[in-house]
Amino acid sequence: EETIDSFAKKLKDLLSYQNDCPSPVTKTLSCTSVKAMGTLASCPTGMTATGCSCGFACGSWNVQNENVCHCLCPVIDWTVARCCKLA
Amino acid sequence: EETIDSFAKKLKDLLSYQNDCPSPVTKTLSCTSVKAMGTLASCPTGMTATGCSCGFACGSWNVQNENVCHCLCPVIDWTVARCCKLA
Amino acid sequence: EETIDSFAKKLKDLLSYQNDCPSPVTKTLSCTSVKAMGTLASCPTGMTATGCSCGFACGSWNVQNENVCHCLCPVIDWTVARCCKLA
Known part of the structure; x- marks a missing residue:
């Protein structure tokens, strides 16, 4: 059952929480390129490949x-991964 | 005019809302590939194409x-759409 | 020290804040293409390139x-930048 104390605690948590909440509003799309020799290029951990570029004019990937x-x-000869994440 | 009851209801809504609010913080960029025969490949509903890959080494799209x-x-001969969304 | 008035003000701020908070939930990935003559194509301010397309079937970029x-x-002959942001 809800008591005055448990309700007050929820309110207190909520008030402290308010300061954290706006952070997602400022998130942006952050991208970088990774180039490697050969036919494979890996994105850093936590990033996703949104497109690829290949040596010798190749557009098949x-x-x-x-x-x-x-x-x-x-x-x-080389492969580039275009890698993005939210940051 | 604000009554104690309407104020209490707002507070109650707010407290239940608190649990939903953090979800955007954890949003990530989610991508997938769609391959189709021919010159066109469509992303699933709600996703946007961030890049394309083409058969026969073609890089023009x-x-x-x-x-x-x-x-x-x-x-x-084939087309791949690289499709992303926030999820 | 916390007074009833300062606590009431925080609560009032919080209740008005509630209406702003859901906005990040509705953010989506928004992309557009920019085509230019020559070997360079620039994204609009605030957008990031997620992939590129080149004339003459070229897939190296x-x-x-x-x-x-x-x-x-x-x-x-031409270059297309695929440009994305959160919106």
Whole structure:
């Protein structure tokens, strides 16, 4: 049952909580590029691949496990993963 | 006019609301790939295309209606849309 | 020290604050494309490049300063930047 004390505690928690709440409002989309030799480039932990770039003009790629860029042309010298997260 | 009852109701709503509020803090960028035969690949409802991949090494594409990848080379066998949303 | 008046003011602020708080919940990923002649295409202020598309079937590109797409093939007629932000 709700008592005056438990209600007061909830209110106190709520008032302290108020200061934390606005933080998500300021979140932005933060992206970076990772370049690697060969056909695979991995995003840093916590980031997701939104697109990939490949050497030798190749525009055929897929994304493995949502965070690894894989260039698909027969000859590839480098791969770039474009990686994003909320920050 | 504010009565004790209406004030108490607001407080009660607020206290139950507190549990819902933190959810945006934990939002992340969630992406997936959609592959289709031909020159067009559509993102699922609610997702936006952040990049496209095309068969035959083609790197020329545009995005239609913010959620459909369109590969532009004369010969294309498949198209992949890279699709993201907040979740 | 906490007085009844200061506590009441905090509560009043909190109740008015409640209406602002849900806004982040409704944030979505908003993207647009920018096409330019030549090898460079810049995203609008406040947006980040998540991928790039290049003329002449070229799939080799990098991102400069997180918001400019740069197509890398020797001959390029146009460049498209795919640009996203939270909105």
